[in-house]
Amino acid sequence: MxxxxxxxxxxxxxxxxxxxxxxxxxxxxxxxxxxxxxxxxxxxxxxxxxxxxxxxxxxxxxxxxxxxxxxxxxxxxxxxxxxxxxxxxxxxxxxxxxxxxxxxxxxxxxxxxxxxxxxxxxxxxxxxxxxxEAPFDKKLVRTPKPEKVGEDASSTEYRVRFLDIDRNQHVNNSKYFEWAIDALEYDFLIQYEFDAVNIKFEKEVHYGNMISSEFSRTELEDGKVLTAHRIRTDETVNCELSVVWRKR
Amino acid sequence: MxxxxxxxxxxxxxxxxxxxxxxxxxxxxxxxxxxxxxxxxxxxxxxxxxxxxxxxxxxxxxxxxxxxxxxxxxxxxxxxxxxxxxxxxxxxxxxxxxxxxxxxxxxxxxxxxxxxxxxxxxxxxxxxxxxxEAPFDKKLVRTPKPEKVGEDASSTEYRVRFLDIDRNQHVNNSKYFEWAIDALEYDFLIQYEFDAVNIKFEKEVHYGNMISSEFSRTELEDGKVLTAHRIRTDETVNCELSVVWRKR
Structure with a gap:
């Protein structure tokens, strides 16, 4: 139910x-x-x-x-x-x-x-x-965590902009996806499409923050590719996400 | 007609x-x-x-x-x-x-x-x-040009992102507005609102370009403020715009 x-x-x-x-x-x-x-x-x-x-x-x-x-x-x-x-x-x-x-x-x-x-x-x-009308169920749901970024991570810097903040006075959730995706190469993005995405928000970023969008890449079976991402401000991890991609 | x-x-x-x-x-x-x-x-x-x-x-x-x-x-x-x-x-x-x-x-x-x-x-x-069903009128319409950026311009850098390009394979027009606005200060943006905007596109920017968003500010009568903006890639002017702001 x-x-x-x-x-x-x-x-x-x-x-x-x-x-x-x-x-x-x-x-x-x-x-x-x-x-x-x-x-x-x-x-x-x-x-x-x-x-x-x-x-x-x-x-x-x-x-x-x-x-x-x-x-x-x-x-x-x-x-x-x-x-x-x-x-x-x-x-x-x-x-x-x-x-x-x-x-x-x-x-x-x-x-x-x-x-x-x-x-x-x-x-x-x-x-x-x-x-x-959803049921109360006291048991916490164990959700799978995003894959961790590897040692060989690349990093791209972004500054949090005025228009990244929505009417809830927070950086809009969708911006974290944008920072993660944009760090990947153009050629990769037009050759691959999303198969699965897992994103976990840890700590909010704020207006003016410089954030690092890091990622590492792993080849999977069937030609799929895994990219693991981390959004950081200095030593704070703000968000982790992983994406499984398949050829378009 | x-x-x-x-x-x-x-x-x-x-x-x-x-x-x-x-x-x-x-x-x-x-x-x-x-x-x-x-x-x-x-x-x-x-x-x-x-x-x-x-x-x-x-x-x-x-x-x-x-x-x-x-x-x-x-x-x-x-x-x-x-x-x-x-x-x-x-x-x-x-x-x-x-x-x-x-x-x-x-x-x-x-x-x-x-x-x-x-x-x-x-x-x-x-x-x-x-x-x-609009009439043909061979006379060109003389549209007013945006105000020019002054000598004392401030500049902020932006990189053209993958998601700035829309399905027309161009950088979406609205991104130029974003680069111009974001260069202004947070406190200014929450205190002032648009009265008038004039934007003229000169030359397209492309994926990966680093663009400079420059602006200068002039106080007008009645507490209004004029900001004049220029979007540049190296020595090329891609877009000019000017905004008249009034107090919210």
């Missing part, structure tokens, strides 16, 4: 696509999070309601699998569903369907609440999650 | 807003261009049709005026209309209306066609613009 399913449609626009004419991962993630925001709003537990309680949702992890990326001008359908929650975490699933009705991508995500004053995780109040 | 008006609605999403909870200029520009793309598609002269002729639309200039920026979760209406064309240029107007029905912003834009092989401007074939 899981929670209510909410569903929305989205037309993929030219500026949401990269040079391969496919939707970018940052934009897909933005649309997914927007869709869950719409569900929350309709259920009377919008971000504003949560913020008034001195709390704010953060996303700790995305585990994503891809059949294919949506294309320019395609009308996709995004579904979202709260799966379960415990004292500290909510688990939420997203599915993205193409215009052909087939599954393009899925994401399992881990949400948590932080106390906006103390910047610490907060116990989840029942009344903020009951509207989603 | 001008051309057919096309109109579309758009819901402003959280990731389209900056930390002030207002829509960002790059996102507003993206939505405007998307809207004119929809009109072209409906009139049978989509980008694909133009591309098959070995041609591609480029935007040379935007002159924009702002009453206010759209807000998070606001449903805005965008109208677009071809105003007139001559041998080399098409003039197109955009208007953005808020949920209250009042005008938020207007933009007058200059489009041109380039031969995608030769990368040179091409004479506009009548059959590609007739569907818009």
């Amino acid at each position: 899981s929670g209510k399913i909410y569903q929305a449609k989205h037309l993929v626009k030219y500026y949401e696509c990269d040079t391969t004419k496919k939707m970018t991962l940052p934009m897909l993630v933005n649309i997914m999070v927007h869709t869950s925001g719409e569900q929350s709003h309709l259920l009377g537990v919008s971000d504003e309601v949560v913020n008034e309680r001195g709390l704010s949702w953060i996303i700790l992890q995305y585990e994503m699998k891809f059949n294919r990326m949506p294309e320019f001008a395609e009308e996709i359908t995004i579904t979202t569903q709260a799966i379960s929650y415990n004292k500290l975490f909510c688990y939420r699933e997203f599915k993205v369907y193409g215009a052909d009705g087939k599954e393009c991508a899925t994401a399992m995500t881990t949400f948590a609440l932080i106390d906006t004053e103390k910047r610490k995780m907060s116990r989840i109040p029942d009344d903020l999650v009951e509207p989603y | 001008s051309g057919k008006i096309y109109q579309a609605k758009h819901l402003v999403k959280y990731y389209e807003c900056d930390t002030t909870k207002k829509m960002t200029l790059p996102m507003l520009v993206n939505i405007m261009v998307h809207t004119s793309g929809e009109q072209s598609h409906l009139l049978g002269v989509s980008d694909e049709v133009v591309n098959e002729r070995g041609l591609s639309w480029i935007i040379l200039q935007y002159e924009m005026k702002f009453n206010r920026m759209p807000e998070f979760a606001e449903e805005i209406t965008i109208t677009t209309q071809a105003i007139s064309y001559n041998k080399l240029f098409c003039y197109r107007e955009f208007k953005v209306y808020g949920a209250d029905g009042k005008e938020c912003a207007t933009a007058m834009t200059t489009f041109a066609l380039i031969d995608t092989e030769k990368r040179k401007m091409s004479r506009i074939p009548d059959d590609l613009v007739e569907p818009y």
Whole structure:
């Protein structure tokens, strides 16, 4: 038994696509999070309601699998569903369907609440999650960690920009994906596509920070490639992610 | 007499807003261009049709005026209309209306066609613009130039990223706005809002280019501020823009 399913449609626009004419991962993630925001709003537990309680949702992890990326001008359908929650975490699933009705991508995500004053995780109040109708299950879900960056990592520097910060006054989650992807070579990015992505957020970056986007690469079976990424500010690890790529 | 008006609605999403909870200029520009793309598609002269002729639309200039920026979760209406064309240029107007029905912003834009092989401007074939029903007027429109950057310019460096390139295989127009805006200080950006923007594109930047975003600042009457910007790669000026700001 899981929670209510909410569903929305989205037309993929030219500026949401990269040079391969496919939707970018940052934009897909933005649309997914927007869709869950719409569900929350309709259920009377919008971000504003949560913020008034001195709390704010953060996303700790995305585990994503891809059949294919949506294309320019395609009308996709995004579904979202709260799966379960415990004292500290909510688990939420997203599915993205193409215009052909087939599954393009899925994401399992881990949400948590932080106390906006103390910047610490907060116990989840029942009344903020009951509207989603997902069951309480006190057992924590063990989610797989992203692969670790190897010794031979390359590094590229990025500065956190004004427009990286969204209306939640945080650096938008999707920017971490952008820093990771951009560190890879152009030729690689047009030859390979996402098979799976696992991203875990450790510590927020802030406006003006210089971040290092490091990665290492491993060849897998079947011509697949694994890239392991780490986003760092000085000695602090802000985010780790790993991507399995397959030939386009 | 001008051309057919096309109109579309758009819901402003959280990731389209900056930390002030207002829509960002790059996102507003993206939505405007998307809207004119929809009109072209409906009139049978989509980008694909133009591309098959070995041609591609480029935007040379935007002159924009702002009453206010759209807000998070606001449903805005965008109208677009071809105003007139001559041998080399098409003039197109955009208007953005808020949920209250009042005008938020207007933009007058200059489009041109380039031969995608030769990368040179091409004479506009009548059959590609007739569907818009705008009149031919052989006289070139004299558009005001952006203000020039002063001697005391500050400069910030940006590298052109993989995701800056959109499905048209060009650096997305909106990125030039981002480089210009980001060079300004955080405190300035949260205290001032757009009154008017004039941007003129001179020469494309490309993937991997290091660009300098320069600006100088002048105090105007009524507490308004003028910032003049120049986007450069080495000695080449790629884009000039000027912004009049007013206190929020």
